[in-house]
Amino acid sequence: MSENLWYFAYGSNIDAERIKERIGFLPDRIPGTLGNWHLEFNKTSKKTGEGFANIVPCPGEIVEGVLYAVTEEELQKLDCYEGVPAHYIRYQINVVRQDKGEVVAAVTYVANPDKVRDGLKPTREYLNHLLAGKDYMSEKYIQHLRAVEILD
Numbered sequence: 001m002s003e004n005l006w007y008f009a010y011g012s013n014i015d016a017e018r019i020k021e022r023i024g025f026l027p028d029r030i031p032g033t034l035g036n037w038h039l040e041f042n043k044t045s046k047k048t049g050e051g052f053a054n055i056v057p058c059p060g061e062i063v064e065g066v067l068y069a070v071t072e073e074e075l076q077k078l079d080c081y082e083g084v085p086a087h088y089i090r091y092q093i094n095v096v097r098q099d100k101g102e103v104v105a106a107v108t109y110v111a112n113p114d115k116v117r118d119g120l121k122p123t124r125e126y127l128n129h130l131l132a133g134k135d136y137m138s139e140k141y142i143q144h145l146r147a148v149e150i151l152d
Helices: 016-023 072-082 124-131 139-146
Strands: 005-009 029-044 051-070 088-097 103-111
Touching (some): 005 088, 016 072, 051 124, 124 139
Parallel strands (some): 005 103
Antiparallel strands (some): 029 088, 088 103
16 A cells, blocks of 8 residues: 655635546545645636636745545546646645644646646635635635635
């Protein structure tokens, strides 16, 4: 049996139903925060003007999300859904576990720079996947997500 790793979801994989569809079950979930990064919706999609979640370095900013305990094999399943390496790239980060206040090493996905464009917006359906994890986010962060301009 493989050793568990931490995967930090900040986009649509925050949604428990989505992660279950992608790896076949719901792993343990813990709220986490990533310091000095900012959430953007600048990852291109097939639909003109639509943007998927991405994170970019930004001093003083915080991205909230969910830490999942997964195996390397489960991460490989996620790699397929995330289009690694053409669309997203695996990235090593340090995330604060909100249940214990300790920093843990985790894997996340950052958009391939070739797939990043300014001026994109998420759809309501896509943004709802992020909001499905609101029980793992601060009220301030939830309000920030609800204020994101969506694609009509």
